[in-house]
Amino acid sequence: MNGYLAMPKKRDNGKYFKIIEAATKIFAEKGFYQSRVSDIAREAGVADGTIYIYFDNKDDILISLFEEQMRLVLENMISKISSLDDPAEKLKAFALTHLRLVEENQSMAEIIQVELRQSSKFIKEYKNEQFAKYLEIIAQIIQEGQQKGVFRKDIIPGIAKRAFFGALDEMSRFWVLSSRRDYDIKTAALQISQYFLEGMKA
Amino acid sequence: MNGYLAMPKKRDNGKYFKIIEAATKIFAEKGFYQSRVSDIAREAGVADGTIYIYFDNKDDILISLFEEQMRLVLENMISKISSLDDPAEKLKAFALTHLRLVEENQSMAEIIQVELRQSSKFIKEYKNEQFAKYLEIIAQIIQEGQQKGVFRKDIIPGIAKRAFFGALDEMSRFWVLSSRRDYDIKTAALQISQYFLEGMKA
Amino acid sequence: MNGYLAMPKKRDNGKYFKIIEAATKIFAEKGFYQSRVSDIAREAGVADGTIYIYFDNKDDILISLFEEQMRLVLENMISKISSLDDPAEKLKAFALTHLRLVEENQSMAEIIQVELRQSSKFIKEYKNEQFAKYLEIIAQIIQEGQQKGVFRKDIIPGIAKRAFFGALDEMSRFWVLSSRRDYDIKTAALQISQYFLEGMKA
Amino acid sequence: MNGYLAMPKKRDNGKYFKIIEAATKIFAEKGFYQSRVSDIAREAGVADGTIYIYFDNKDDILISLFEEQMRLVLENMISKISSLDDPAEKLKAFALTHLRLVEENQSMAEIIQVELRQSSKFIKEYKNEQFAKYLEIIAQIIQEGQQKGVFRKDIIPGIAKRAFFGALDEMSRFWVLSSRRDYDIKTAALQISQYFLEGMKA
């Protein structure tokens, strides 16, 4: 059932995901460059060499981990959003869902924030399509709002999507990296959505 | 005005800054971990060993580079803001100045965005102190606005400052990393300030 | 008989001992500080990195080499001595065995004499424990002789053991370092034992 | 008055000896290879480069230090011995003087013991003539004793000189390296001389 091209990795037994999980933990703890392949192997309970049966190299672990996770995140987000009609509600839902995902998945969030989204090595060489799709969800909400006449026409979706994502992202970075939690998720999600909703209101 | 203690070891001749400049270029090009100390030395036109007369180790180059730059950025931003009265104008000025600094100083911006986040915990934590000061400028503008009654009282400055910075930051990350420039700086700065100004208007 | 904990990391194949042997040769030839880890690796026929699978670092090679050898030397010496009854005969046997061990194991002897003394304080202190046991064999012979009434009671074993060992050691140092051999081993062993036996006779 | 050939070093001001003194302290503390030329320079209160005006290189410092000191030691020892007639008294005097010199000059003693006499690098390349002269003093005492009929004829001076020196040396190594002092110098010197005197008595 798995297409050859779309799923070139061996995933028969659980090892592929065991390694992904282990890498998620290790990368989040120490960062990509500080993490040793053998650390991941130990954490996953496999031999060093086994990693290279499932992944091409260390870079590939990071990218696979990211793709794997982003697929889930995108699915999750789309299902949450698509059941709603009102663009304003969609935006609020996006904010809340995003922050919740970060909270439920701290390690992954830290990796995406620190290692992957910002890593010049990867961001430059690796065409980050998953992330672009994620941003595009926001852009679509905004465009929909503009078509429905609830958001101002002069809002530039290409700017607003980044601004909105950046606002959420900075907030979650703070949480992820500082382990402090001054404001609860709902409050933060609401405040941020509010700034933008008011700011973009027609 | 700079205290003796804060002063880097030696700056007699221009070597200290020549190395900082070289490192800025190299780090921006290849990333911190991909950069070799000898790359920096070659770029700076000094011997490898000379680096270690002016810096303790590779990490110290990154930290010094950051400190050197943040001093300028903070000074610059404060001088731009303090000449204005209206909190709304201050926020707009912050946005514009921030994006301009990024543009004028691409390599440095890239390093701060990309490298300082993936570096060792020590550096991350170190960075946060300087960075916190920068964020605090925004918080102060917001509080001032609330006191003057131009911003809503229910805005939480601790959230808003991050949201606003994150919006700008995401925008500039896009520029820095993608080398595309779909929107000009003024447009982006205005749009982003506008979202927030409208969103926070009393 | 050897406890698990005292056992070097891995000895599956002969690599551990191949490296010890290679190091013995190289250290004896060039001295500890003049020897390169890669020299040892080449001599042992392994890759540089392989050394670090079996040893923690360069110092650890020297320590292991010494420990490995001292175990043999102590066992050897004790078995030679314990079969004898007369303290005078024991002392002669000690002298002869010591000089023979040195002769049969020139490289090792040179390392113990030369390198362990000039190495870091840690090694010096470490060495003393094993070495103390060796000296104690002499002290016991002397005490036994005093109890049996064949050695004078005013002999201080703590001084005599060092004097006797020092006499042998200086003799063997001469051999080891000079590669001259003016006197044969038996002659030297007998002369030296004689000085002391006469000197300590009751 | 200083012959050109015998005294090629510049010693005008006190710098030459200041450096020798500093090196003596530093080498004794950390060992030759662990000592940095700049450590010596700092200790001597001169610039790094100044060292190279007075010495050819780091090795040369060690050798010069040794020669300088051995000259004094030899002079001292010869003057002490030559005033005595009885070979037995001479041997006792040698032992006492040797141990006193060690005690009065701990740093130097440690260097001679650890760094120079045992250092394969130097001992092999550097023809240690001063040390040979020192040993020869002992041999002469023994030969004199044999001629006077107080020492047995079958004593081999070439062996006995080393045995006697080795006995003293091991004793002093113990003092120098362990910083313990279980027996006072006179006791040790007397015991050791006694062993040999009795052992060599005709």
Add this chain to the structure above:
DNA sequence: TATGAATGAGAATTCATTCAT
């Protein structure tokens, strides 16, 4: 498939020595 010992290229850092001032 799975293993993990072995590999060896690679990189940060040190420090004896030089030489322009």
Add this chain to the structure above:
DNA sequence: CATGAATGAATTCTCATTCAT
């Protein structure tokens, strides 16, 4: 003579990756 900043060769150790078992 004296200085000490600059040099750059040299060396230990790491770690991603391979491959014989």
